[in-house]
Amino acid sequence: MAAKRKESVTLQEIAERLRVSASTVSRALNNNPRISKETREAVWKLANEMDYQPYFPDFAKVNRPMRTIGLLVPNFSNPIYIETYNILQEEALTKGYQVVVLNSGNRPEVEKQIITDVKNLGLCGLVISFSDTTTNCININNPDLKGFPIVAIHRVNFNLQIPRIIIDNFQGAFLATNHLLTMGCNRIALLIGKKSCPIYSEILKGYKQALSKNGLALKQEYVVSSSLTESDVDASLDILYRLNEIPDAIITANPNIAIQIISRLKDENIRVPEDIAIVTIGNHSLLKYWTPTITCVEVNNLEFARATTKKFFETLQKTEIGQSISPDTSIITTRLSIRGSSIKR
Template identity: 30%
Template sequence: MKSTVTIKDVARELGIHHVTVSRALRDTGSVKEETKTLIKQKANELGYKPNRLAQNFRNKRSNVLAVVVPDLRPYFFAKFVSDFMETAQEAGYSVMIFQSGEKPGVEKEIVDSLIGYRVTGVVASVTKDTIHDSHFDVLKDENIPYVFFDRAPEQTEASQVLVNNFQGAYNAVTAMIKSGKNRIAYISTHYKHQIFRDRLAGYKKALEDHNLPCLEEMVVEGGFFMKDGFAHAERLMNLEEKPDGILAVRDEIGIGVIKYLKKKGVRVPEDVAVIGFDNDPMGVACEPELTTVQQSIPSMVAGSFELLLTQIQSNSLSFEKKVIEPKIIYRGSA
């Protein structure tokens, strides 16, 4: 097996001191340009690769940012990670991605491990069960900036970029009411994080402001996926007084609702309007296409990176909260 090429190997090949090689490869110190070029050519020829982790320990900080998310499968998180990586790389940073799997214990292990990687900053969206941010204190102790996005612990003093989930749900219900719907159901999740409570509160307030009752049987909770939307739609459409509008807590659930309604010959949106949440690309693959509440991922990425970069450049932790207003993307289902 071929051994790893080191700085000393490069130095030995050229007959110069390894310190000179190190300075040339890191573009630091006074090394003549012709010598620097020669060193880089030889390093490339030998297949030298820098030991980033070792460099991080020597320098006590790297140019690496970490992104921590609960799940990479949903479109929202996958798109955020992709866009954030692009933004960070354009600014000269590398990015490490971590997934907690919606498990607070795993999330804590990830945060603890970030100290060893000597990351420069962290953006994180916490698990559905993370209430306190005490396990992020290890970052604070090391003066490593961190910003929460989308989901933040309910008790935190860290910077955060959040969506106005209350307003998003309120606007969606109001839109259905204005189109003539007056028995609007809500398919939520059993998760109790603040963002889901805010969406439920927005749903209820819109009904209240338009003098419509909020009926217990019209609010259902359960899983997070298409099959759950299908099952919940079946439950709602078996009620004696059926809904004529359904708001789903996320698009994948809304697509499941449409699949059930079409299977039963229910017209969408004429008989039942459907609106989802997240602007998942899958929403345009169903028929009719899903009307959705869009959370601006570009705005969330830009806000998160800006807050993080400000702390990195000032070398100080701070608290700032950015709230992004959602908007409805009208398609065929409402």
């Protein structure tokens, strides 16, 4: 009589034995420093005892090749995309999937081509963050993609009938502006990207709301919109310098811009925050080590990544059984981390 074939051990089985989550097991097997040394050792010990094969999670049971999920982003250097990839990949491996990063380079034409070819690329689902100049993406509504799981994140298009995960940029800009007002600033400039991008339009709305709540009128000359390249930022500063009343504070659309501005102000012997206070939308590990440390509106990247992962696999499951997909929006809240660049004494 033939011996019974031994089935592959799954991450979930290890997780149940150790009473932890499957994603914790996945992180431990990849020696993720977020997981304590004791937990990593316990996971590896049990995995060896159970003869677990790390990179082949459920394939023997489901008898299918690894399937691929696309993560299409405008610039993979953004920490929120890196965290999203890490969490999405961890969960994907437990379910027999892998994740591939597709970088559009913030170019709508590249983005459009990837979406058009999504099935030819062998993808079974897509998580997408649009370029900041994408005004429409009608090919996502192509009948060929009917029933194809797509979730939009961060930079989204509200005209598309797909699920969305976004950051509360309105709240973030409101918090930043209100904080600067409490510091005594009343000439607050705002440097943002193209207003057609929902992220920047929401930042502008939050900025306006904070001014209005404090009885201040919007001064259009203090709002500078550009493509946010390094040369654009320098040109934006030149515009602000030429005003009769130069700003006493600047809110930037991302951390890289804040760092660039502070570096230039130092070169020109302009003090931060005494002469010009700086607050940025978005976080970066460098901000708390810069001189001065930089005040920022931050989001919990891990929370964002988990929400994205949960929403994508819910969408994938529904499409597989033919259920309709609700184009709902999940909003991740922000908080203000006050540091040296904005504290005026």
